[in-house]
Amino acid sequence: MAVCTDEKHHSNTSGSIRLTLLHHQYQCLDDLVCSRNGSTSAQGQAPQLASSLFFRRRRPPPRNVSAPVTSAGPFYGFVAQISLGTPPTKHSVLFDTGSSFSWVQCRPCGITSGCYSQNGPLFDSAASSTYRRLPCSSPSCQSASVATRNTLNCSVQDNTCSYRMEYSDLSASMGRLVTDRLTVGQESIPGFVFGCSQDHEGVFGSYSGIIGFGVHELSFLSQVAEAAHIYRAFSYYLPSPSSEGYIQMGNYDEEAFAFTPMFTAGQVNYLDLTGILVDGHRLNLTDKQGAPTWCYLDTGTPVSVLPRYVFDQLSDAVADRIKGYQRVQGATWCFDPWYWWTERAIPTVVMEFRDSVRLMLNKERLMSQQSDGRLCLEFDRSSNGFYILGSAQMKMTYLVQDIEKSRMGFPINFQ
Structure with missing residues (x-):
């Protein structure tokens, strides 16, 4: 994997x-x-x-x-x-x-x-x-x-x-x-x-x-x-x-990347998103209509976009596992620090694509820190059921979109 x-x-x-x-x-x-x-x-x-x-x-x-x-x-x-x-x-x-x-x-x-x-x-x-x-x-x-x-x-x-x-x-x-x-x-x-x-x-x-x-x-x-x-x-x-x-x-160094198939719809490339895991807990990506989990690739969208029911699962799963922070009332995607807690921990979130290619979201790609210390998820809700991989999750990592071979590459860990 x-x-x-x-x-x-x-x-x-x-x-x-x-x-x-x-x-x-x-x-x-x-x-x-x-x-x-x-x-x-x-x-x-x-x-x-x-x-x-x-x-x-x-x-x-x-x-x-x-x-x-x-x-x-x-x-x-x-x-x-x-x-x-x-x-x-x-x-x-x-x-x-x-x-x-x-x-x-x-x-x-x-x-x-x-x-x-x-x-x-x-x-x-x-x-x-x-x-x-x-x-x-x-x-x-x-x-x-x-x-x-x-x-x-x-x-x-x-x-x-x-x-x-x-x-x-x-x-x-x-x-x-x-x-x-x-x-x-x-x-x-x-x-x-x-x-x-x-x-x-x-x-x-x-x-x-x-x-x-x-x-x-x-x-x-x-x-x-x-x-x-x-x-x-x-x-x-x-x-x-x-x-x-x-x-x-x-050209690029193919050995530096793990590849997942890339598809095209309306001149926009997308991937088959097969899972989102929070500390190993897999979210349910299937809605009642069984809509496909196509994840569009877009550097022009600042944060990744998820259908509302998936976004709510992600927010809840992070809230259950985050340490040293409490959920902000009225803004379920943001968390205030508990200053009397000495231990702080952010859950590990992974986006998984076809062929078991995974993108691990570190703190910088998962959450943004505000000037008051508050953390907010770098995700937004989609009103139309779209999945979009935005620039917040693609930043500070090496990526490749191979149009000729219809595939996208994520970096693998070379030792």
């Missing part, structure tokens, strides 16, 4: 492109990604904070290439830095495994709602010699309608393909479908297809846009893999506030 831990990462980075990821409390990244004002408890805020296209959608996720990742403040994404255009200009973008479409804000802004305030300059298409608008007859225009799950509009006046990317909280990005040169690491990729956002609805934080790592051919990963002739997989490490993480696209 494979058990996932935080042991030393064994990587094969020959010929890779790597992007760096940073936490929202980290210092500025090249003066573009800046630290935000403190951290907030994620409990009960998942719909508001989630950046993912899956979680916010109206409709119910050779060589190597890598890039840096950073967590996005109140918006709680993880932010990478890419460069677009000729000459290249840097842009801070949210890393999203729950979507397949990429976009950044562009000049000129639209006349409807225009652009929102962001860190760093907007992408100026007029300043790039390699910028091109895509016509309505372009195959990418038709393909983007699948990636955005929306019918694309065509401007009769200039024969330009337009897109609208909608989210379940009614936020949206609107603009033109374009191509330009993408630079990631040392790799320069011509003809990268993305959305040039000129209008928006709702809130997207203060970052330039989103890069989607879903399975569609227009996803960031798919385009980079095809252009750079690399293996279609990506490994990543979501960092703490005091460290740097990464996204690495391409």
Whole structure:
């Protein structure tokens, strides 16, 4: 039985492109990604904070290439830095495994709602010699309608393909479908297809846009893999506030991981969650309707999401086994310290996936500590019965999503 831990990462980075990821409390990244004002408890805020296209959608996720990742403040994404255009200009973008479409804000802004305030300059298409608008007859225009799950509009006046990317909280990005040169690491990729956002609805934080790592051919990963002739997989490490993480696209060291099958629904990847154990006590994941326990993978969702009946079991099981804390009245997922207790202990929680692959949740991945010493579960209830593996449970551990072989890897303990 494979058990996932935080042991030393064994990587094969020959010929890779790597992007760096940073936490929202980290210092500025090249003066573009800046630290935000403190951290907030994620409990009960998942719909508001989630950046993912899956979680916010109206409709119910050779060589190597890598890039840096950073967590996005109140918006709680993880932010990478890419460069677009000729000459290249840097842009801070949210890393999203729950979507397949990429976009950044562009000049000129639209006349409807225009652009929102962001860190760093907007992408100026007029300043790039390699910028091109895509016509309505372009195959990418038709393909983007699948990636955005929306019918694309065509401007009769200039024969330009337009897109609208909608989210379940009614936020949206609107603009033109374009191509330009993408630079990631040392790799320069011509003809990268993305959305040039000129209008928006709702809130997207203060970052330039989103890069989607879903399975569609227009996803960031798919385009980079095809252009750079690399293996279609990506490994990543979501960092703490005091460290740097990464996204690495391409080959990886297979011997460093234990694998569970990965499936796809609506361009979002998911796993078969077979169990949740609290100090060895197995929770009941089967509801009255016998619904499948598909667990969607989404770095844009800040905490993992469980159906209400499973969340309640987890909260009760932790409450029965935690030592030195008492449950907060009216907030069953939070626990206050009993200061007269000298012994404190947090139960061991394990998430188990098909083929007995396990992810062990240490204290940092199970609970968040508030400024008053209170501990709160890093999980939320789902109103629609979904399971989502969010960034709180994926942080500070090495993971890989192998699109080519339809599998996800969790690190195993190499001695």
